Amino acid sequence: MLEWTPPPHRPVNTSRIVLAVCGLLASPLACSPTPAAQEPPSPRVWSTPRFDDARAWKDLETVVGIGPRPSESPGMAQMVAYLQSELTKAGLKPQLESFESEVPVTPSTPEGKLKFQNLYADLEGAAGPDSPMVIVATHMDTKFLENFVGANDGGSSTAVVLELARGFAAAAPRPVTYRFVFFDGEEAVRPFWEDPDNTYGSRHHAYELSKKRQFEHLKAMVLLDMIGDKDLKLTTEEYSTTWLREMFEKAGTEAGFGKHFAGHSQRVKDDHIPFLNLGVPVLDLIDFEYGPGNQYWHTSEDTLDKCSQESLHAIGQITLTGLLELEKKLSKP
Ligand SMILES: [Zn+2]
Numbered sequence: 001m002l003e004w005t006p007p008p009h010r011p012v013n014t015s016r017i018v019l020a021v022c023g024l025l026a027s028p029l030a031c032s033p034t035p036a037a038q039e040p041p042s043p044r045v046w047s048t049p050r051f052d053d054a055r056a057w058k059d060l061e062t063v064v065g066i067g068p069r070p071s072e073s074p075g076m077a078q079m080v081a082y083l084q085s086e087l088t089k090a091g092l093k094p095q096l097e098s099f100e101s102e103v104p105v106t107p108s109t110p111e112g113k114l115k116f117q118n119l120y121a122d123l124e125g126a127a128g129p130d131s132p133m134v135i136v137a138t139h140m141d142t143k144f145l146e147n148f149v150g151a152n153d154g155g156s157s158t159a160v161v162l163e164l165a166r167g168f169a170a171a172a173p174r175p176v177t178y179r180f181v182f183f184d185g186e187e188a189v190r191p192f193w194e195d196p197d198n199t200y201g202s203r204h205h206a207y208e209l210s211k212k213r214q215f216e217h218l219k220a221m222v223l224l225d226m227i228g229d230k231d232l233k234l235t236t237e238e239y240s241t242t243w244l245r246e247m248f249e250k251a252g253t254e255a256g257f258g259k260h261f262a263g264h265s266q267r268v269k270d271d272h273i274p275f276l277n278l279g280v281p282v283l284d285l286i287d288f289e290y291g292p293g294n295q296y297w298h299t300s301e302d303t304l305d306k307c308s309q310e311s312l313h314a315i316g317q318i319t320l321t322g323l324l325e326l327e328k329k330l331s332k333p
Contacts, residue, residue, distance in 0.1 A: 044126075046175060048324070049167035051316035057309040059086070059159035060228065064151045064304050069142045070108070071185050071200070072115045079140055083119055083162060083182055090166040092121035092180075097208065101200050103189045108144040116184040118201045123169055125177040132330040133177040133217040134323070136161055138224050139186030139201065139271055147300040151307050152290055156228025158182060160316055167320070175331035177217065181205060183271050186225075193269065202271035210278055219330050220244055221275040222323070225286045226297075227315040228307035233263040234318075235288045239273060241281040247329070248283060248322030255321045257314045263287060285319065 062082060069075035080096070087094040097118040105112040119140070125131025138157035142150035149155070165180040185200030196203075209215050222244075227234075237245070249261050272282035290297045296306050 044175075046327070047171045049164075049171035049320060051163060051167050051313075051320050053163075053309050053313035053316055055166075056159045056163040056312045056316060059162055060151065060155055060307065060312065061304065063155045063158055064149050068145075068148055069140065069150065069154065070144045070187070071141050076117070076141060076184070079158075080117055080119055080182075083140070083158070086162055087119075087121045087165060087180075090169045092123060092165060092169055094119055094121045097205060099204050101185070101204070103200075104197055106144070106189055109189050114185070114189070114200075116200050116204070118181060118183050118205050120179055120181040120205070121165060123165070123172055123174065123178040123180070126173040126175055129177075129214070129217075131175070131177040131217065132219045133179060133214060134219060134326060134330070135179045135181055135221040135275070136164055136224075136319070136323070137181040137183060137202070137221065137271060139184070140182040141184050141187055141201075143187040143298055144189060145298060145300070148298070148302065149300075149304075150302055151304045152226050152228045152302050153297065154187075156226065156307055156312065157224035160224055160227060160312055160319070163312075163316060164319060164323075168323075175327050176219070186271050198269070199271050199274060203274045206274035206278055215278075218275075218280055220326060221272055221280050221282045222248075222319065222326075223270060223272045223282065223284045223286075224315065224319065225270055225284065226290060227285060227287060228311055229287050229290050230306060230308040230311060232260050232287055232308075232311040232314055233289065234261055235263040235268060235286050236261075236265040237270075237284040237286055237288075238265055238267040239269070239276060240283045241276075244281045244283045244326075247325050248285070248318060251321035251325045252318035255317050257318050260314050260318065263289060283322075285315065 066075050066078045069079045084094045100115050103109050103114050138161040140158045142154040168178055183201035188198040268288050270284050272284045276282045296302050
């Protein structure tokens with residue numbers, strides 16, 4: 001449970017009113033101030049969202065069952081339709097953000113351009129449009145590779161962010177506004193990663209949001225990527241904002257998931273970078289060692305059997321407890 005201190009307001013001096021009225025009456029017993037009238041208002045208690053790892057695992061099975069999901073593919077269209085349907089069932093209103101971008105010419109992209117679609121859903125905070133805002137995001141596309149279903153890379157974080165969206169929506173209202181985002185086009189179209197051929201969706205979303213008034217309320221961006229690995233050891237991602245990373249590490253460790261913070265330290269370029277470039281505190285929750293020597297990464301070996309429901313449970317709880325700490329920090333007056 002969380003406590004929330006309401007914004008300061010001018011208290012009405014009830015004791016003075018009571019005494020004045022009582023002075024007019026013969027018996028003071030007829031009108032004594034009640035103790036409750038002088039107590040400060042009780043702090044608001046927020047409910048605790050649930051994370052259902054069994055449901056997240058079923059989502060991951062569904063997503064992997066779609067097959068490859070590169071940008072502008074039938075698989076991506078199915079992916080978007082599934083997320084739209086599930087977010088709507090959760091009581092959210094998913095929004096599509098479509099755009100076209102030039103991309104390198106490759107056998108998969110002979111025209112040198114692609115149509116992208118980000119999907120996002122807002123859960124407005126208790127203070128309405130003035131609530132502080134937190135983005136919780138993943139990429140949903142898979143890399144243009146033969147027989148690549150991206151169980152871990154693209155699939156696992158999509159399943160977890162969807163389940164987080166359900167959990168927080170069911171526990172609304174929250175002290176902050178959440179925006180759950182599923183980015184398209186994180187993966188480079190070419191086999192290698194060379195700017196600007198990557199993070200098409202997050203760059204577009206960050207730029208569009210930066211032009212809107214909502215942007216002033218954006219206080220943090222938490223990204224999940226490659227978090228389904230059976231052997232989940234989160235990388236200490238060095239582009240991430242230190243206080244935010246430490247907040248999630250502390251919350252996750254206190255919740256009993258400390259062993260998952262045993263990864264190496266590394267800088268990883270990912271969908272958080274466009275937000276970092278705008279001055280937003282960011283965190284990339286990623287395990288960038290997938291199999292011995294990262295050997296399953298971007299290969300047809302990235303399959304469901306390399307992932308586990310236990311890892312989805314761990315990352316779900318780490319993210320949940322971290323977000324609850326962030327809510328506390330952001331709702332302090
Ligand atoms: Zn990837």
